[in-house]
Amino acid sequence: MEDRKQRILQAIVDDYVATATPVGSRTIARKYLPELSSATIRNEMSDLEEMGYLSQPHVSAGRVPSSKAYRLYVDMLLAKGIQQSAQEEAVKSAFQTRISHLEDVVRSAAQALAELTRYASFVLMPRQESLRIANLQLVPVSKALALLVIVTDGGIIRDTMVKVSERLDADALYAISKMLSEQFSGRTLQEVQTALRQFAGQSPGDPQVLQGIMDLSTQMDSQNAEDQLTICGTHNILGFPEYQEADKARQLLYALDDKEALLNLVRDTRGEELLVHIGPENGIEEMRSCSVAVAEYRFSRGQRGTIGLIGPTRMPYQSIFSTLRMASQVMNDILSN
Amino acid sequence: MEDRKQRILQAIVDDYVATATPVGSRTIARKYLPELSSATIRNEMSDLEEMGYLSQPHVSAGRVPSSKAYRLYVDMLLAKGIQQSAQEEAVKSAFQTRISHLEDVVRSAAQALAELTRYASFVLMPRQESLRIANLQLVPVSKALALLVIVTDGGIIRDTMVKVSERLDADALYAISKMLSEQFSGRTLQEVQTALRQFAGQSPGDPQVLQGIMDLSTQMDSQNAEDQLTICGTHNILGFPEYQEADKARQLLYALDDKEALLNLVRDTRGEELLVHIGPENGIEEMRSCSVAVAEYRFSRGQRGTIGLIGPTRMPYQSIFSTLRMASQVMNDILSN
DNA sequence: TGTTAGCACTCTCATGTGTTGAGTGCTAAC
DNA sequence: GTTAGCACTCAACACATGAGAGTGCTAACA
Numbered sequence: 001m002e003d004r005k006q007r008i009l010q011a012i013v014d015d016y017v018a019t020a021t022p023v024g025s026r027t028i029a030r031k032y033l034p035e036l037s038s039a040t041i042r043n044e045m046s047d048l049e050e051m052g053y054l055s056q057p058h059v060s061a062g063r064v065p066s067s068k069a070y071r072l073y074v075d076m077l078l079a080k081g082i083q084q085s086a087q088e089e090a091v092k093s094a095f096q097t098r099i100s101h102l103e104d105v106v107r108s109a110a111q112a113l114a115e116l117t118r119y120a121s122f123v124l125m126p127r128q129e130s131l132r133i134a135n136l137q138l139v140p141v142s143k144a145l146a147l148l149v150i151v152t153d154g155g156i157i158r159d160t161m162v163k164v165s166e167r168l169d170a171d172a173l174y175a176i177s178k179m180l181s182e183q184f185s186g187r188t189l190q191e192v193q194t195a196l197r198q199f200a201g202q203s204p205g206d207p208q209v210l211q212g213i214m215d216l217s218t219q220m221d222s223q224n225a226e227d228q229l230t231i232c233g234t235h236n237i238l239g240f241p242e243y244q245e246a247d248k249a250r251q252l253l254y255a256l257d258d259k260e261a262l263l264n265l266v267r268d269t270r271g272e273e274l275l276v277h278i279g280p281e282n283g284i285e286e287m288r289s290c291s292v293a294v295a296e297y298r299f300s301r302g303q304r305g306t307i308g309l310i311g312p313t314r315m316p317y318q319s320i321f322s323t324l325r326m327a328s329q330v331m332n333d334i335l336s337n
Numbered sequence: 338m339e340d341r342k343q344r345i346l347q348a349i350v351d352d353y354v355a356t357a358t359p360v361g362s363r364t365i366a367r368k369y370l371p372e373l374s375s376a377t378i379r380n381e382m383s384d385l386e387e388m389g390y391l392s393q394p395h396v397s398a399g400r401v402p403s404s405k406a407y408r409l410y411v412d413m414l415l416a417k418g419i420q421q422s423a424q425e426e427a428v429k430s431a432f433q434t435r436i437s438h439l440e441d442v443v444r445s446a447a448q449a450l451a452e453l454t455r456y457a458s459f460v461l462m463p464r465q466e467s468l469r470i471a472n473l474q475l476v477p478v479s480k481a482l483a484l485l486v487i488v489t490d491g492g493i494i495r496d497t498m499v500k501v502s503e504r505l506d507a508d509a510l511y512a513i514s515k516m517l518s519e520q521f522s523g524r525t526l527q528e529v530q531t532a533l534r535q536f537a538g539q540s541p542g543d544p545q546v547l548q549g550i551m552d553l554s555t556q557m558d559s560q561n562a563e564d565q566l567t568i569c570g571t572h573n574i575l576g577f578p579e580y581q582e583a584d585k586a587r588q589l590l591y592a593l594d595d596k597e598a599l600l601n602l603v604r605d606t607r608g609e610e611l612l613v614h615i616g617p618e619n620g621i622e623e624m625r626s627c628s629v630a631v632a633e634y635r636f637s638r639g640q641r642g643t644i645g646l647i648g649p650t651r652m653p654y655q656s657i658f659s660t661l662r663m664a665s666q667v668m669n670d671i672l673s674n
Numbered sequence: 675t676g677t678t679a680g681c682a683c684t685c686t687c688a689t690g691t692g693t694t695g696a697g698t699g700c701t702a703a704c
Numbered sequence: 705g706t707t708a709g710c711a712c713t714c715a716a717c718a719c720a721t722g723a724g725a726g727t728g729c730t731a732a733c734a
Contacts, residue, residue, distance in 0.1 A: 024726050037678050042727065060685040060726045135507070139474045139486050147494055149476050149484065157484055159496075170472070170518075174511055181507075235594070238587035246583055250575035257572070361697050374707050379698065397697050397714045 001051075007033065008044050009053055013065045013073050017314050020241045022062035067279035067313060070291070074276050074317050107230050109307060109331055114233025117323055119311040120256065122231045124266055126156075126305040133184045133192060138164070138173040146173055229259045229266075242289060242312050255286035256310070262292075266306050269296045274321060279313045291315055295324040297331045307331065338388075344370065345381050346390055350402045350410050354651050357578045359399035404616035404650060407628065411613050411654050444567050446644060446668055451570025454660055456648040457593065459568045461603055463493075463642040470521045470529060475501070475510040483510055566596045566603075579626060579649050592623035593647070599629075603643050606633045610665075611658060616650045628652055632661040634668045644668065 001009075011032035015023045025045055029038040045063055048054045053072070054063040065073075106123045113121035132153045139147040144166045149159045164173065184192050196210055234256055243249040256262065261284055269275050277283075277292040293315070294308040307327055309320055348369035352360045362382055366375040382400055385391045390409070391400040402410075443460045450458035469490045476484040481503045486496045501510065521529050533547055571593055580586040593599065598621055606612050614620075614629040630652070631645040644664055646657055 022726090026726075038726095039678055039680090040676085043677090046728080056727090058685060059728095060683085060724095062726065134479075135477055137474070137476045139476070139488065140472055141488050141492060141494065142471075145492070147486065147488070149486065151476060151478050151484070155478060155482070157478065157496075159494075170515070178507065235587060235590045238583045238590065244583045246575045246581045246586055249583055249586075250572060253572045253575065359697090363697075375697095376699095376707055376709090377705090380706090383699080393698085395714060396699095397695095397712085399697065 004036075005044055005048060008041055009048055009065070009069055010073065012045075012054065012063060013069055016065055017316050020312075020314055022057055022064050024062035027062070067281065070278045070313055070317075071281075074278065077317055077321065078274060105331065105334055106305075107232075109327060110230045110232040113307065113309065113323070113327055114236060117309055117311075117320065118233075118236050118239065119309045119315070119320075120231065120234045120236055121309050122229055122262065122266065122307070124263070124306040125228045125230075126299045126303040132186055132188050135181050135185060137177040137181070138162070140170050140173055229263050231256055231259070231262070240312050242314070251286045252290070255284060265292060266294045266308055269294055269304075269306055272296070274324065276317070289313055293317070293320050293324060295328045297328040299332070341373075342381055342385060345378055346385055346402070346406055347410065349382075349391065349400060350406055353402055354653050357649075357651055359394055359401050361399035364399070404618060407615045407650055407654070408618075411615065414654055414658060415611060442668065442671055443642075444569075446664060447567045447569040450644065450646065450660070450664055451573060454646055454648075454657065455570070455573050455576065456646045456652070456657075457568065457571045457573055458646050459566055459599065459603065459644070461600070461643040462565045463636045463640040469523055469525050472518050472522060474514040474518070475499070477507050477510055566600050568593055568596070568599075577649050579651070588623045589627070592621060602629060603631045603645055606631055606641075606643055609633070611661065613654065626650055630654070630657050630661060632665045634665040634672075636669070636672045
């Protein structure tokens with residue numbers, strides 16, 4: 001594509017991102033490219049429309065960039081490299097809350113992202129496929145109930161209630177815990193599952209406890225979408241001019257409740273540090289006029305998760321990118337403290 | 338108030354609840370009280386307006402019930418006793434999900450309520466002032482970190498990460514746990530706090546662990562609003578005709594994010610089984626056209642929490658009441674299984 | 675041959691103007 | 705005390721009209 005067309009397209013995207021209203025040739029001529037006349041720009045715009053980069057809501061409105069245009073724009077941005085932004089401090093300080101569990105880090109990251117950008121944000125927990133058990137312990141709760149706590153080497157903690165035989169007291173439970181810990185420590189969750197299946201009858205502990213471990217490790221393994229994905233700032237959607245109608249906004253909000261779908265979309269970053277699904281690319285019907293920006297963060301021992309933002313296709317991609325990258329870096333730092 | 342006025346007022350409230358549009362004398366005459374002429378009803382409505390039960394958006398619109406009218410209506414309903422509703426089955430089955438922790442019960446209750454009623458719902462965790470510690474245990478996580486788990490007699494479980502001295506191994510931690518459990522079991526959280534302050538130097542365990550217990554017990558005690566109150570189904574608000582403008586809806590949604598305020602409103606049920614804050618009564622500016630219905634649920638040993646619904650003042654109070662009471666009963670049953 | 679000025683044309687949006695209909699209040703009759 | 709009737713009010717809707725923004729096309733220009 002010729003350079004001039006590209007410059008005009010860029011101007012259109014910039015203006016549309018800023019104003020959310022269709023942009024006409026005269027606006028471009030005056031605000032962005034005064035060395036050209038509006039007529040020239042009109043001609044170029046006509047070409048760009050034919051090429052699929054622009055569309056007109058109606059014949060006498062200005063032009064609106066298509067997903068294809070955003071795609072080009074974003075690819076250009078990514079190729080150019082992401083600019084360092086002045087927001088760094090803001091991002092960093094937003095994270096400086098007291099945190100203990102991994103879940104809390106993740107949650108506060110999502111919250112900070114949403115507040116900073118005024119978009120909806122999400123954070124995906126690190127993938128846990130290769131988690132190894134470090135320790136497990138039973139904590140007596142009542143006569144026949146105990147809390148089973150599993151700690152993995154990544155420091156991820158999960159717990160569940162299990163029924164235990166009434167004749168087991170605290171010391172007995174501790175003994176069982178210790179034995180099981182020794183047995184399983186260093187093994188992956190999958191290994192534990194197969195090992196447990198083999199035990200079957202000749203179990204070294206309370207059968208109900210074994211069932212509990214089984215349940216919990218499968219649960220940790222194929223962790224449900226609800227736990228993996230945290231979404232924040234969905235209310236911000238109501239501030240977008242494209243979602244002023246409550247009905248439309250509601251549709252989108254309900255769609256975001258379906259974490260399964262979103263999870264499928266953002267789970268795979270295709271090895272990229274940054275990825276954007278623009279408009280219909282994201283494949284979720286209700287989100288066809290939304291873009292989803294996804295960034296990867298890393299976490300000790302090569303575990304990876306993703307963070308991202310959801311907004312209208314008309315997003316200030318440049319600043320979105322730098323914020324996301326910043327957030328990802330800060331998370332890296334905190335998680336590998 | 339004369340019986341006829343009351344009947345007319347009731348008809349107006351019913352109609353407005355159903356249609357959300359101002360209701361005129363003729364509608365009442367035809368749909369509700371055909372034995373009276375519209376002129377008669379007009380006269381009565383005029384009286385009712387003077388008495389503060391009705392208001393007119395503009396001179397030639399119908400009338401709209403005021404908060405005072407809803408208050409009267411609700412008080413009448415409550416005096417009459419709450420009707421058993423046919424929804425019982427729906428409510429009960431909605432709760433029949435697998436549950437383990439108290440938190441899960443509470444969360445699923447809120448979710449079920451929101452889905453059933455299509456309003457926004459909330460559940461307040463049981464008040465924990467008189468909680469007694471049943472057991473506490475340290476679970477080693479990494480070299481210098483442990484998870485401190487506190488179990489109370491109500492079966493409520495809380496945990497937090499604490500730093501521990503590096504020379505303590507699993508057995509040492511268990512020994513400390515056991516000692517501390519014996520020391521504190523049966524005591525209330527407040528007692529633990531004062532006891533810990535006395536220990537100061539001559540501690541029977543790792544000082545960092547004691548600090549952790551201290552932190553966690555204060556935290557459990559003056560539990561933050563975030564943890565105490567669960568809100569669900571806020572998206573449903575976008576379905577209310579009175580919140581079709583995205584801006585208005587956004588205001589309300591943000592207001593609901595401030596759990597502190599809502600908590601103050603619903604914490605105290607003034608000893609009533611059911612309580613409704615109608616319109617401005619709730620004291621939250623953004624919620625001046627919302628009603629908040631609150632029901633109490635009980636839980637072993639006299640601990641009490643509340644569940645409730647948030648909707649427009651124009652709510653079908655009758656069915657709201659029976660749903661709430663049902664939910665509260667089901668929660669009682671589950672929690673004292 | 676690419677660029678530009680000019681012009682006719684289109685379509686939205688805001689504004690103004692009747693018109694309709696729902697609803698009221700008042701009065702007089704029953 | 706209740707009702708019928710009537711004049712009046714006001715929002716809502718449809719419709720026309722004009723302004724403004726924007727386009728495409730053509731012809732002139734460098």
